[in-house]
Amino acid sequence: MTKHTIVSLAFLVFAACGPETPGDMASDNQEPRLENREQAVITPPSGTIPTGLPSRLLVGLFEDNGQTWMKDSAVPWDVRYRYLTKGWINNWGWSPADGSFALAFMQESSAQGFIPAIQYYQVNGESGFNESAFLATVQNATVMKNYFSDFKVLMQKAKEFGKPVLVMMEADGYGLLQKQTAGNPNAPAAIASTGMPELAGLPNTVAGWGLSFLQLRKAVGANNVILGIHVSAWASDKDIAHFSVTDPLQPEVEKVYNFLKPLGLGANVTGATYDVLVGDPLDRDADFFKLVQGQDRWWDANDNASISSKSFNRYAEWLRLWNVTSGKRWVLWQIPEGNSNSLNVANNDSNAPRAGYKDNRSEYFFGPGGDKHREKFASSGVIALLFGRGEGQQASHLTDVYTDGQLFLKSRAGAFLKAGGLAIPAGSTTTPPTNPPTNPPTNPPTNPGTDNAPYNFESGTQGWVFSGPGVTGVASSTAKAAAGSRSLAVTMGGTGSGTSPVYVDNPSVGAGKTVSFRFWLPAGSRITALQPFVQQGAAANWLFTSKWVPVSTLKTGDWNTVSVQVPAGATPLARLGIEIITDAVWSGTVHVDSVSW
Numbered sequence: 001m002t003k004h005t006i007v008s009l010a011f012l013v014f015a016a017c018g019p020e021t022p023g024d025m026a027s028d029n030q031e032p033r034l035e036n037r038e039q040a041v042i043t044p045p046s047g048t049i050p051t052g053l054p055s056r057l058l059v060g061l062f063e064d065n066g067q068t069w070m071k072d073s074a075v076p077w078d079v080r081y082r083y084l085t086k087g088w089i090n091n092w093g094w095s096p097a098d099g100s101f102a103l104a105f106m107q108e109s110s111a112q113g114f115i116p117a118i119q120y121y122q123v124n125g126e127s128g129f130n131e132s133a134f135l136a137t138v139q140n141a142t143v144m145k146n147y148f149s150d151f152k153v154l155m156q157k158a159k160e161f162g163k164p165v166l167v168m169m170e171a172d173g174y175g176l177l178q179k180q181t182a183g184n185p186n187a188p189a190a191i192a193s194t195g196m197p198e199l200a201g202l203p204n205t206v207a208g209w210g211l212s213f214l215q216l217r218k219a220v221g222a223n224n225v226i227l228g229i230h231v232s233a234w235a236s237d238k239d240i241a242h243f244s245v246t247d248p249l250q251p252e253v254e255k256v257y258n259f260l261k262p263l264g265l266g267a268n269v270t271g272a273t274y275d276v277l278v279g280d281p282l283d284r285d286a287d288f289f290k291l292v293q294g295q296d297r298w299w300d301a302n303d304n305a306s307i308s309s310k311s312f313n314r315y316a317e318w319l320r321l322w323n324v325t326s327g328k329r330w331v332l333w334q335i336p337e338g339n340s341n342s343l344n345v346a347n348n349d350s351n352a353p354r355a356g357y358k359d360n361r362s363e364y365f366f367g368p369g370g371d372k373h374r375e376k377f378a379s380s381g382v383i384a385l386l387f388g389r390g391e392g393q394q395a396s397h398l399t400d401v402y403t404d405g406q407l408f409l410k411s412r413a414g415a416f417l418k419a420g421g422l423a424i425p426a427g428s429t430t431t432p433p434t435n436p437p438t439n440p441p442t443n444p445p446t447n448p449g450t451d452n453a454p455y456n457f458e459s460g461t462q463g464w465v466f467s468g469p470g471v472t473g474v475a476s477s478t479a480k481a482a483a484g485s486r487s488l489a490v491t492m493g494g495t496g497s498g499t500s501p502v503y504v505d506n507p508s509v510g511a512g513k514t515v516s517f518r519f520w521l522p523a524g525s526r527i528t529a530l531q532p533f534v535q536q537g538a539a540a541n542w543l544f545t546s547k548w549v550p551v552s553t554l555k556t557g558d559w560n561t562v563s564v565q566v567p568a569g570a571t572p573l574a575r576l577g578i579e580i581i582t583d584a585v586w587s588g589t590v591h592v593d594s595v596s597w
Helices: 003-013 033-038 088-093 100-112 131-138 143-160 174-180 204-222 249-262 285-294 312-326 361-366 371-381 410-416
Strands: 058-062 079-084 117-120 166-171 225-230 276-279 328-334 384-387 469-479 487-492 498-505 514-523 525-534 543-546 558-565 571-580 590-597
Touching: 003 058, 033 166, 058 371, 079 100, 079 166, 079 249, 079 361, 079 384, 088 143, 100 143, 100 225, 131 143, 131 174, 131 204, 143 166, 143 204, 143 225, 166 276, 166 328, 174 204, 174 225, 174 249, 204 225, 204 249, 204 543, 249 312, 276 312, 312 328, 328 361, 361 371, 361 410, 371 384, 371 498, 469 498, 487 498, 487 571, 514 525, 514 571, 525 558, 571 590
Parallel strands: 058 079, 058 384, 079 117, 117 166, 166 225, 225 276, 276 328, 328 384
Antiparallel strands: 469 487, 487 590, 498 571, 514 558, 514 590, 525 543, 525 571
8 A cells, every 4th residue: 555545544434524423627628618518508507617717517537647547538627626634744754844745736736637636724734633623723823823824835836837726725624613612703813923024914813813814825826726614514503404404504504604704704814705605515425415324415306306315406496595694506525326226335445346435416417317416516616526435435436336337426427528518697797886876877968879780679579589587578769779760678576486498499690709798777676687698509509698797787777888709710600689687576677789790
């Protein structure tokens, strides 16, 4: 057994668990997948995909330094992740104490075509893997000085790497702090008192501990690092995913959000916030809990399961509420790899076919109905699904042989990725005005002039139609006009909320053109966002290009212009239009006019 195998086993045994249980993304060979994405119905989530990550659902696996299974699988995986536990700074005694081990992982992952991701899991190692001592550990100034010094080295090595790298901070650590401080972010912690000059301006509190990672990234200038804050489903004192399944979700979300907000989810003295939320649906296979620990942690995969039940639907709703409350996207990490064909025997690194325990999470996302499930979770804000066992006895992607004799994730997730994956809305990067007008104009120009745009609606609807729950009709109208004397009046007042497209089929716009959409929005609507789009036909491998625009960044009672670029070679187009996204039933009128290119 090699030294690296021993280290891998060691930290898998102590991998993160809840209190109840003691590529380079821009690699040229991946980007063509953008032209083959599966068609999806996704309600645009809140927040944006962090800079440096592509706007598609990422899929990744755990893999150690020096291993090449992911590369050899010939699957275009997106993300390759590993743990950094206490001792990583010198490769657990096998290298200089300069952090080169972490840099090697980043460079190796990128060279193989993957975005590197790191689970920074060091506090428990500082305490001898005593989760109950988490708070006491972060209150020890000597320990924290060494700890933050290590993290600073990681930021320096990430800056040297120079490409996007995801760093997921301290799995379950934030939840442990919430429990051990009774929800008090102002509880004492050793931050400025460590003597590190970069942290001198931060408070000696648990809130300051959360801010330290943002401050050290800023001080080093590691702007390529995407920082993730771990959100535990049990942090509010109610395990909403497995035991407290009939309790309302929003109050539990708010309890945890209010604790984490001063730790770096809200505005703070560092001038930055965490980039993504990180969650783990379960850290071991479900039947391991059932057979070994006598706990039922199976989730109902039925699409009609109540959100007041132990189900994927409940977990997805929890994710969605968090996304709306925080404005952050989700990375789901360490998703169990067992399936219904696993043998329910300990794996113990034997890598024997079917070793490990049964679970249904990988099948939920990549088995029958997986397309709808992926869309549901993407609509809840999920941008990445990262699979890996959280303890050495569990199934892995080396052992998850299915009933057809194939490795399940390699074959099923592999087919999904090879087909182009799933496009997801990136979100708007538009910065809202600092001082929006208090009395925006309510009337369009009195003399708008002529309108020579291809879609000017001067003579009718020009073939524009509608669908979705919120729109009840479209018509040429003289009530508003961006140019000429008419616009397309879109009447809202349907029976539901969600995404309602207004569009025209087979437009004559050419490849590479920029399509400008003009629309007028009334004040006080229940519209949360608009998404102008162009869509290529299925015969050309279906491509959807859009720009998601939150209403908070737009003028109401006035005309707005948003443009979308038609990709080169994306003709003939099948459709162009605007998706109107509402969060509740609402009656009113939106006007579209002067669509040109």
